[in-house]
Amino acid sequence: MSKTFLPLRELKPGMRIAETILNDYGSIVISEGTILDDHMIKKLVNLKYGEVRVIERDQNFVVSEISESFNASYNSSVNSFKSVLYDAAIGKNINMEKVDKVVTSVVARLNEKRDIVRCINQIKSADQYTYTHCVNVSLLCMLLGKWMGFSKDKLLMLVQAGLLHDIGKSKVPREILNKPSTLTPEEYEEIKKHTIYGYRILEKEHEVDQEVRIAVLMHHEKIDGSGYPTGAKGDKINMMARVIAVADIYDAMTSNRVYREKESPFEVFHIMEEESVGKLDVAVVNAFLNNIAAYYIGDFAKLNTGEICEIVYINPRHVSRPIIKVDDRYIDLMEERELKILEIL
Ligand SMILES: [Fe+2]
Known part of the structure; x- marks a missing residue:
C-alpha cells in the first residue's frame, strides 16, 4: 500500500483517503482513513478539488462490493429476526442463537457508518416495518454506543437490547398493532x-x-416522567433505554416519510432538537445529531428558494441550521430563518 496524490478523475471507489480533506470553512469533508465511495467522489468533483492524497488498496477492492455485502447482511438480519418474532408470537422460546447472530453481524458493521446512515435513511416499505425497525434500531444503537464511548461488552448488550426492544409487540393483537385509524384509550393501554x-x-x-x-x-420512559410503563424520571431510567429511545424515535420518524412528503435530514434534526426537550436524554441526542450531521458536510442541497447550496459548517448547538455557501456567499441559516434545506442532492 502506498500513499499517492491522484487527480480527481483517477479516484476510484475503494481507495482510502490518506489525509483529512477540509473545505475552505475549515470543516471536515472527508476524514483520514475513509474509504471512498461513488457519493464521496461526486462530492469532491462538485467541490472542485484538484488532487487528493489516497492510499491505494488492492486492485479489485471496490466499495460497491461493501455496499452490496452490507445490503445482503442487512436483509439476512431482517429475515432471521422475522422468525425470532414469530417464535415469540406463538409463545415459543426465542432462538437466542439467531439473536446473537444478528447482533454479531450488526457489530461487524461498526466501520461502515456511512452505509448504515444511508441504509437507515432509505424509505422502507410499510409491511416490513416491524422487522426492519428492530434491525435499524440495533444498528443505530451500535453507532450511538460507539459515539458515546461504550465498552465492547456494553456495546454488545446495547445492540442486543436495541434488537429486542419491541419483542413484546409479538404479544399485542395484530388488529391493534396495525390499526390505521386512531386507537381507543383501551387499545393504547394494550x-x-x-x-x-x-x-x-x-x-x-x-x-x-x-x-x-x-x-x-x-x-x-421519558426524562420528564411522562413515559411508560413506570413513569420513571431522568437518570432513574436505564442508560441503555435512553439510548434506544433516541434510536427508536429517529427510525420511526424517517420511516413515516412513506406516508408524507419526503423531508430532508435537516428537517428531521430540527424536529429532534425541538421535540426532544424534556423527553429524550440531551447527551444522547447531542451525540447522535453531532455525529450524524457530520456526514452531510460538503454535500450539496436544494433550498426552498430553488438555489443550490453547499453545506460547509454544522454548528454542534444548532445542527439543523448549518452554515451554507451559495455561489460565493456564506449564509448562516441560524440568521436566515426563512431559508430551508429542501433536499440533499
Ligand atoms: Fe416500543
Whole structure:
C-alpha cells in the first residue's frame, strides 16, 4: 500500500483517503482513513478539488462490493429476526442463537457508518416495518454506543437490547398493532404493555443480561416522567433505554416519510432538537445529531428558494441550521430563518 496524490478523475471507489480533506470553512469533508465511495467522489468533483492524497488498496477492492455485502447482511438480519418474532408470537422460546447472530453481524458493521446512515435513511416499505425497525434500531444503537464511548461488552448488550426492544409487540393483537385509524384509550393501554410483555419474554431467556431486560422494559420512559410503563424520571431510567429511545424515535420518524412528503435530514434534526426537550436524554441526542450531521458536510442541497447550496459548517448547538455557501456567499441559516434545506442532492 502506498500513499499517492491522484487527480480527481483517477479516484476510484475503494481507495482510502490518506489525509483529512477540509473545505475552505475549515470543516471536515472527508476524514483520514475513509474509504471512498461513488457519493464521496461526486462530492469532491462538485467541490472542485484538484488532487487528493489516497492510499491505494488492492486492485479489485471496490466499495460497491461493501455496499452490496452490507445490503445482503442487512436483509439476512431482517429475515432471521422475522422468525425470532414469530417464535415469540406463538409463545415459543426465542432462538437466542439467531439473536446473537444478528447482533454479531450488526457489530461487524461498526466501520461502515456511512452505509448504515444511508441504509437507515432509505424509505422502507410499510409491511416490513416491524422487522426492519428492530434491525435499524440495533444498528443505530451500535453507532450511538460507539459515539458515546461504550465498552465492547456494553456495546454488545446495547445492540442486543436495541434488537429486542419491541419483542413484546409479538404479544399485542395484530388488529391493534396495525390499526390505521386512531386507537381507543383501551387499545393504547394494550400497546403500552409491549414493554412489560418484552420483559417477561426475556425473563425466560437465562442468557439475557438483566440490564437488557430492564432496557427493553424502560425504552418508552421519558426524562420528564411522562413515559411508560413506570413513569420513571431522568437518570432513574436505564442508560441503555435512553439510548434506544433516541434510536427508536429517529427510525420511526424517517420511516413515516412513506406516508408524507419526503423531508430532508435537516428537517428531521430540527424536529429532534425541538421535540426532544424534556423527553429524550440531551447527551444522547447531542451525540447522535453531532455525529450524524457530520456526514452531510460538503454535500450539496436544494433550498426552498430553488438555489443550490453547499453545506460547509454544522454548528454542534444548532445542527439543523448549518452554515451554507451559495455561489460565493456564506449564509448562516441560524440568521436566515426563512431559508430551508429542501433536499440533499
Ligand atoms: Fe416500543
